[in-house]
Each structure stands twice: as structure tokens, then as C-alpha cells.
Amino acid sequence: MAAAPQRIVDAVLFDTFGTVVDWRSGVTDAVAAIASRCGVEVDAAEFALRWRARYQPSMEPIRNGTREFVNLDELHRENLIATAEEMGLPVDRIEPADLEWLNRAWHRLDGWPDSVPGLAELKRHFIIGPLSNGHVALLTNMAKHAGLLWDVIIGSDVIRAYKPDPNAYLGAARLLDLPPNRVMLCAAHNSDLAAARSVGFRTAFVARPQEYGPTQQTDLHATDAWDVIARDIRDLATQLRDHAT
Known part of the structure; x- marks a missing residue:
């Protein structure tokens, strides 16, 4: 046998x-939707790339032991705020629920x-x-x-x-x-x-x-x-x- x-x-x-x-298409679409809702112009595709560029650097303090573990939603939120400031997307004009929806684009x-x-x-x-x-x-x-x-x-x-x-x-x-x-x-x-x-x-x-x-x-x-x-x-x-x- x-x-x-x-x-x-x-x-x-x-x-x-x-x-x-x-991820690029999904995040780009979410950024474009929020920018439109806020009535601001932003290069959504470039925003997605810059948001993603902060991904690995934001995890490095956790990998080297200088920061306690936090999950990716928290890191994405921090990176989102930093990218919005860099790209001119006014976070203070985004409703908290909309900001959370945008941050959770990575779930969808x-x-x-x-x-x-x-x-x-x-x-x-x-x-x-x-x-x-x-x-x-x-x-x-x-x-x-x-x-x-x-x-x-x-x-x-x-x-x-x-x-x-x-x-x-x-x-x-x-x-x-x-x-x-x-x-x-x-x-x-x-x-x-x-x-x-x-x-x-x-x-x-x-x-x-x-x-x-x-x-x-x-x-x-x-x-x-x-x-x-x-x-x-x-x-x-x-x-x-x-x-x-």
C-alpha cells in the first residue's frame, strides 16, 4: 500500500x-469620506500612505520594551492624529464618532x-x-x-x-x-x-x-x-x- x-x-x-x-484602497476611501463630510480637501491616497508609514515606527517602543503593550487600534489612533496634523485634516472638526469610524477603517x-x-x-x-x-x-x-x-x-x-x-x-x-x-x-x-x-x-x-x-x-x-x-x-x-x- x-x-x-x-x-x-x-x-x-x-x-x-x-x-x-x-489596506490602501479601504483606508483611502474612508479618509475621502471623512474629508468630504468635513468639507475639506485632502489627498486621501497620500494620507493613507503616510498613516501606514507610521505603523512600524509606532510599534518599535513596544518591541524594545520602553512602552507597555497597547493594541493596534490605539497605535492607529495616535498615528491618525499625527497624520491629520501633518496633512491639514482638522481633527477638531471631526465628530468623535466619525473619528472612531475612520480609525476603524482597518477593521473593514x-x-x-x-x-x-x-x-x-x-x-x-x-x-x-x-x-x-x-x-x-x-x-x-x-x-x-x-x-x-x-x-x-x-x-x-x-x-x-x-x-x-x-x-x-x-x-x-x-x-x-x-x-x-x-x-x-x-x-x-x-x-x-x-x-x-x-x-x-x-x-x-x-x-x-x-x-x-x-x-x-x-x-x-x-x-x-x-x-x-x-x-x-x-x-x-x-x-x-x-x-x-
């Missing part, structure tokens, strides 16, 4: 912002066209879930909005660590009761994959050349020999399925 096909991993976890969902992002069908195929064979700097509430709301078929949601607030802190990856593996080499991270960001591989994860790169818009210059292609290099999440599912046949 032939041996059963062997999967290379048991769980496939995903970077979420940019890899699974299109749409998936890339291949995300839901690709995840559905992967879910047939693997544990799937986000390995994101988002927290449980954000990732749950995003999953409900975009129809993301996660088996498990491991938020940064559960592990209390932000990638690329090694504990962010290792903590996820521990919660799944899996050794790191039985977990794969799929990401559109080479640096995220490098951090995951450094702690023993398997790795998959999916290019998202429009994540930052038409002028994007980084992560246009894989910069290392990751375990899988895929066109999109559907292609990742096909490659992992074929690997086990």
Missing part, C-alpha cells in the same frame, strides 16, 4: 495587511480577489489563520467583513508581541501546539518571511505589487529562496496541494 501523501506543514498562517487584504478592509477562494482551498488541507500585528477584535471584524475563512485568530494582544519580534511567531506556534517547522508564514513582505524563517518557520512569498500603489518599489518579487514562491493565494494552495501528491 502506498504511503499517504505528506504535507510539508500543518498550519499556514498569513500576514494580513497587504498580503490578504488591500476587503480581500484581494484571490484571497477568499485561495483560503477556502487551503482550509481543506491545513489549519489557516492570521499571524498579524492586528489584535483579536480587529482581525475578527476584518474576517467577518471580507469573508476570510480562518480556523483560528491569533491576535497580537494574545501573544503581546509585534512582529518581527521572534515571540510573535513562536507564540503562534505554541498556541497551535506545533513545532515551528510545521508552521508556514505566507507574506508579501520579504522582511517578515526572513524573521519567520529565523525561528524555524517554513515560508511562502506572494507578491502584491499594488499594495502601496503604482509607485511601489519594494517587495515586488521574492528576494530570497523561500520554500514557496506563489503568484497569489490560489497558486499557493495549488503548489502546497501538489507538493503532497
Whole structure:
């Protein structure tokens, strides 16, 4: 009797912002809606890019231990206020409820066209879930909005660590009761994959050349020999399925 096909991993976890969902379009639309409601002109697409640019720097004090852990909603809110001041969006003219709605744009992002069908195929064979700097509430709301078929949601607030802190990856593996080499991270960001591989994860790169818009210059292609290099999440599912046949 032939041996059963062997999967290379048991769980496939995903970077979420940019890899699974299109944050730039969703945030741009939310900024434009609030600016219109306030009667001010603002370059909504540029606002979204500048807001996102504060993302990693705002987490660094938490990673280096000089600030207590706070979730991503709090960091996004701080970054929103700073970006609004920089871009001339008058926060004092925005109703508190509207400001909260804008900040929670990150909860309401749409998936890339291949995300839901690709995840559905992967879910047939693997544990799937986000390995994101988002927290449980954000990732749950995003999953409900975009129809993301996660088996498990491991938020940064559960592990209390932000990638690329090694504990962010290792903590996820521990919660799944899996050794790191039985977990794969799929990401559109080479640096995220490098951090995951450094702690023993398997790795998959999916290019998202429009994540930052038409002028994007980084992560246009894989910069290392990751375990899988895929066109999109559907292609990742096909490659992992074929690997086990």
C-alpha cells in the first residue's frame, strides 16, 4: 500500500495587511469620506500612505520594551492624529464618532480577489489563520467583513508581541501546539518571511505589487529562496496541494 501523501506543514498562517487584504484602497476611501463630510480637501491616497508609514515606527517602543503593550487600534489612533496634523485634516472638526469610524477603517478592509477562494482551498488541507500585528477584535471584524475563512485568530494582544519580534511567531506556534517547522508564514513582505524563517518557520512569498500603489518599489518579487514562491493565494494552495501528491 502506498504511503499517504505528506504535507510539508500543518498550519499556514498569513500576514494580513497587504498580503490578504488591500489596506490602501479601504483606508483611502474612508479618509475621502471623512474629508468630504468635513468639507475639506485632502489627498486621501497620500494620507493613507503616510498613516501606514507610521505603523512600524509606532510599534518599535513596544518591541524594545520602553512602552507597555497597547493594541493596534490605539497605535492607529495616535498615528491618525499625527497624520491629520501633518496633512491639514482638522481633527477638531471631526465628530468623535466619525473619528472612531475612520480609525476603524482597518477593521473593514476587503480581500484581494484571490484571497477568499485561495483560503477556502487551503482550509481543506491545513489549519489557516492570521499571524498579524492586528489584535483579536480587529482581525475578527476584518474576517467577518471580507469573508476570510480562518480556523483560528491569533491576535497580537494574545501573544503581546509585534512582529518581527521572534515571540510573535513562536507564540503562534505554541498556541497551535506545533513545532515551528510545521508552521508556514505566507507574506508579501520579504522582511517578515526572513524573521519567520529565523525561528524555524517554513515560508511562502506572494507578491502584491499594488499594495502601496503604482509607485511601489519594494517587495515586488521574492528576494530570497523561500520554500514557496506563489503568484497569489490560489497558486499557493495549488503548489502546497501538489507538493503532497
